[in-house]
Amino acid sequence: MKNLNTKNLVTAAVCLALCMVLPFLTGQIPQIGSALSPMHIPVLLAGFLCGPWWAMAVGAVAPxxxxxxxxxxxxxxxxxxxxxxxxxxxxxAGLLYRHLPKRPANIYAALIGAMLAGRVVWGIVRTVLSGVSGEPFTWTMFMAEAFFNAVPGIIVHIVLIPLLVMALKRAGFFGRTAPLPA
Structure with a gap:
């Protein structure tokens, strides 16, 4: 159990470090750099790699x-x-991945579920903050910022994260488990 906690701590720390570095790389791409949502990638990966609680901590602390x-x-x-x-x-991402059967399709299910939940939470928090600050935040603004303007990031996440999770699974990162079916 101690080795697992140490592995999760180190993995979470690496994901947090990636949250600091990746925006510098994507920021070099004019007009879509921030739309790629680079800080989201390591947080979502943390959900798969070190579980829901470590990943939640990484996500809360990173910004x-x-x-x-x-x-x-x-x-x-x-x-x-x-x-x-x-x-x-x-x-x-961590909760869904932990509780769904370990099939490749469920990596996508956990990822998409997490992306939808995160956007809903973001919209709720932005609504509360707009009430506090007096700045408007409308349904149209929510849809534009959470979905339409985020399409490049959504595509990158749906393509990249399952590939990374499956590659790490095949490489034995998740421990001695049966390989994912093709």
Whole structure:
């Protein structure tokens, strides 16, 4: 059990470090760099790799730490809403992956479920924050920011994350378990 906790701690730390670094890489791509949602990738991976609670912690801390280190994303309302969104991503991805049968299709089910839950949580938090700040946040703004403007990131996540999870499973990262069926 101690080795598993250490492995989860180290994996979560690596995912948190990736949350700090990946936005620098995608920020070099004009006009779609931020739409690729680079901080979401390591948080979602953490859900699959180290479970719901570690991933939730990574998601909650990542925007705050990145703001403290680099002043990005702006802490209010973007960073604060991202804390809740990313925490929901990690929690839901980890819970769904843990409880669904270990088949490749369920990697996609856990991923898509987490992405939807995170966006709903983000919308709720943005609505609350708009009430506090007096800035408008409409249904149209929610749909545009959570879905339409996020299409590049959604595509990257749906393609990249299952491939990484399956590759890590085949490489034995998840321990001694049966390989995924083809």
């Amino acid at each position: 705050l730490l990145r703001f403290a280190l680099f002043q990005k994303p702006p802490i209010f309302p973007t960073g604060l809403a991202m804390c809740f969104e990313l925490a929901a991503y990690g929690l839901v």
